[in-house]
Amino acid sequence: MAGQGRPKLGAQRTVTLKDVAALAGVTPMTVSNVLNRRSGQVSAETEAKVNAAVERLGYRPHAVARRLRSGRRNAIGMLVLDDVPAFLSDPFTNQVISGLSNIAASQGYTLLLQGVRYGNFEDAPLLAQLEADGVCALLSGTPQQRRSLLQRLMKLDLPLVLVQENIVAPGVCTIRQDDRGGAVEIARHVLARGARRIMMLLPAEEWPAMNEREAGVSAVCAAAGARLEIVRCGDEGLADTQAALAVAVSAAGLPDAIIGGNDRMALAALNWLAAQRVPVPDRVRVTGFNAFDFAAYSTPTLTTVRSAAYEMGMRAAEELLLAFRTGSFSAPDIVLPVGFQPALSS
């Protein structure tokens, strides 16, 4: 089959900056100003003319050379540490990246995306060669693994934004959502509906956001004298969650409410309760966390907390762009609000 579908790799590229300038009726310096995003120096009308000429002629400036001269790479690196091959499947992850990508693109920045498996040392050279002006990272794994990756990232000596972490380190900006506040609201909601025995579903592995959610629920239950049992659900997938729930219920009986550490575990619980013919919410109230699309598809629809994932991605890009311009972030630790989203499961 070789020879079919041959890319035109050898085609000539003859269009120059001067051609673009001539077609747009401006000077080459003006074209350069537009291409280098010094748009304060040209009118919107001129910019549109130049862009139209670039588009019409198919002009591709030698951006590598241009960036070498400017010392800027005009790129943001996005690193996702996850041991799952499909590292973009998690709605939280892909919404953060969508938000970041959209802001970056709107400011003429390229997004360099890389999934990193923990302990994959072959990634080290690629990380070291990352051609970005700054980096946003989503860590995962044990606290020790996170610290180790953070140290490696700090060696890059670039502005660094961590999403959903609460580490204080020089040159690092953390952007989190108010997981504790959301959890407080969820816990108050089920207590107000009369629940006194609560089970909270959490993954086996601890991480900052889950710890915050646990702390919020725990504080509300303690203050109200309600009983809280933490159920560790392995990898938080369907099988692990349902198995852990079955063991917990067989030992302690059905609770009045099941608070999922996230929607995924809550949906697994809803599913398991349906199979056991336990009425929801009449017998057991169920809630999730991080309302993504599929919360609306469950029967009954899932009470949950709307995540700020997309907004955190946008804010991460904005903070990096600010650091590129001014040398500093607006704050070392930024917390964005979440929204309580009641539905029929509670």
Next chain:
Amino acid sequence: MAGQGRPKLGAQRTVTLKDVAALAGVTPMTVSNVLNRRSGQVSAETEAKVNAAVERLGYRPHAVARRLRSGRRNAIGMLVLDDVPAFLSDPFTNQVISGLSNIAASQGYTLLLQGVRYGNFEDAPLLAQLEADGVCALLSGTPQQRRSLLQRLMKLDLPLVLVQENIVAPGVCTIRQDDRGGAVEIARHVLARGARRIMMLLPAEEWPAMNEREAGVSAVCAAAGARLEIVRCGDEGLADTQAALAVAVSAAGLPDAIIGGNDRMALAALNWLAAQRVPVPDRVRVTGFNAFDFAAYSTPTLTTVRSAAYEMGMRAAEELLLAFRTGSFSAPDIVLPVGFQPALSS
């Protein structure tokens, strides 16, 4: 708050290639060979020593300059045309990108990710400046919009892979999954279970993959003399799908089987049938397409077709890498198999 969280932008970078060579006990040329992935010329042991020295010293080669000399950018561009801001939410999209990213990273290639809104002309300069050796694109929109974006992409004059398209164009490789074959299997399955009146749920907007699924179901129904009604479900979201289904059922009565053009529409149908207290699968059999994680969470679990999205992403990267080395793709049009995945809903 300014001044807090200050990135160390001005820190000195004194580590050179020679420092790395000295620590690793090799020549600078060997370090260069490793960093430029000419790994056939060095032993695995030497490569490991060099990588360890790079890591230990925090060495960052001036990759921009190096790539300028080599004429290679060592980067693959991934473009997603989608008018939704959270353009990575679709499991199909994020699995393609995960597969592509993992293969690219394993070969030392950076992934440049960009979401493009159709008709957003401000994206044009960014697209023109795309510093990649080749591009993979996921198009969307009307046939006319797709053709228009394809023309723009072809102007880049780079090896181009389109996922889930069936366009024949010079220098373009298309990678698709066997949507028609999967649909044939689904249709035969529900007919074998006795269904004679079928409704198929499809989005209002037509695109190649959905057309293939419709063609597969339609051919099987026609051959068996079964009645097929196509129900157009607007944007394929929960509200549009349930509204369209309600209208169709009120006009024609309940069918024996509902074939969702994808899982999302099938889950909306399951949900609607549950609300109407219609037993599934006893009264109506329901199937989806593109088994992603949430198919397992429905009650009853959803019969569907396992998508080859992740594999298509891997193959896209492999074809681009082949084109970088040899100047051509292995074939102009590649079709990957899908897997029928029976569950309790049918």
